[in-house]
Amino acid sequence: MPKETFFNLQADKRNLIISVAIYEFSKADYNTASINQICKKACIAKGSFYQYFADKLDLYVYVMTSAIEEKIKFFSSTITEFHNLTLLEQFRFLFKKGIEFAKKHPKYAALGEQFSKESDETAKSAVIKEGNKQSETLFMQMIHNAKAKGEIDNKVDTLALTLLLQSLNSAIYKYMQDKFESISYEHNEKDINAFVDSLLYIVFNGIKIKTD
């Protein structure tokens, strides 16, 4: 956690530091990201930085957990209608919400993507200890409920489906990044939605020729 001094800062300055840090940590992994660069871009002295944060890890954990909290907040705000939906609708809803989040908060999304690649174990576990793993249990619970309701094939392995869905998340993100490189957002919205529906079609119907 940042020191008290940091929270006593003017909001403008505080926000600048955080947004610079988000940029730095989404651009490069933990070891490569540089405190010196963050200080320079945020126009603060090195010494000031260490009056706000205990060390590099302190800032990293703070920024990452903020992004996670933001995402949870974003999702939970519209999840009330959730139990009325079928599983297909729930999945589509989640994926589309995910895309929406990435479009609304591209910096947080990039941060999350960078975190999922992070190979520094110290940095990784420091963030995870701070409270995570929600998405896995969320998927599992959804699947469990749908099975109980007789909505999906009992032969489907819950864990396998969970990992599959998590994989799809990053596949969608990669697809988005490719599409969004230099073209306008609006223009690609249809493409991405179609891509999500294609993935969901496979997951629900399988790829085998149907007999009916």
Added chain:
Amino acid sequence: MPKETFFNLQADKRNLIISVAIYEFSKADYNTASINQICKKACIAKGSFYQYFADKLDLYVYVMTSAIEEKIKFFSSTITEFHNLTLLEQFRFLFKKGIEFAKKHPKYAALGEQFSKESDETAKSAVIKEGNKQSETLFMQMIHNAKAKGEIDNKVDTLALTLLLQSLNSAIYKYMQDKFESISYEHNEKDINAFVDSLLYIVFNGIKIKTD
């Protein structure tokens, strides 16, 4: 490409350097991996290293492309029987071959996994330029053939399925890593095969309740 001096080296020394480099580059990303450490562990002087390789990138590209070549060699040796198989059997074959490869050459597999996370664009594109993208086109061709043969549902989007299958690859790798952390290989072989089959069951049959 390494300099001539490197290839004039005794095989033992050459292999030691390479295996140390493989270890270093599979443990950490391109920027974090250290030439100094490689020299120390391979018992060669810094100056010697730069008589073998032009720079860090030279070694990186050499090691990565070696791993890719090794994997291609491993696959192509047993792929003759391929056209007799159904698509399901082909996919199962590929995934199981992948697992086999990771078990036989865990260091190459770890290297590949690290590469897929690499965020240094210079390092990444230097390797890709050296010849890659085979797996994507392989999957696409397989799907295309299967569609022509009427083996899979035409409503399935080829690109979506390709990205899905690539995602599954890394999902399987993660599952393996979890399982293999401290227990014997043999003991988990059944688990992993079952996991692969669970994934393939979903991909082929979908998760929806069947009417037949």
Added chain:
DNA sequence: TGACAAGGTGACCAGGCGGTCATATAATAT
């Protein structure tokens, strides 16, 4: 006005990095 606290600063530290180079050694050819 003076005292005390809180915040801001950048030179400085030790250590690591990728990369160089003059020099030393070994092996070969004349």
Added chain:
DNA sequence: ATATTATATGACCGCCTGGTCACCTTGTCA
């Protein structure tokens, strides 16, 4: 025995890193 070539070496370079600290500025009370 000498000259020539190929290889081995580690001190050294400039640069960057995360982190420290003595000093300076600012603001708030008395």
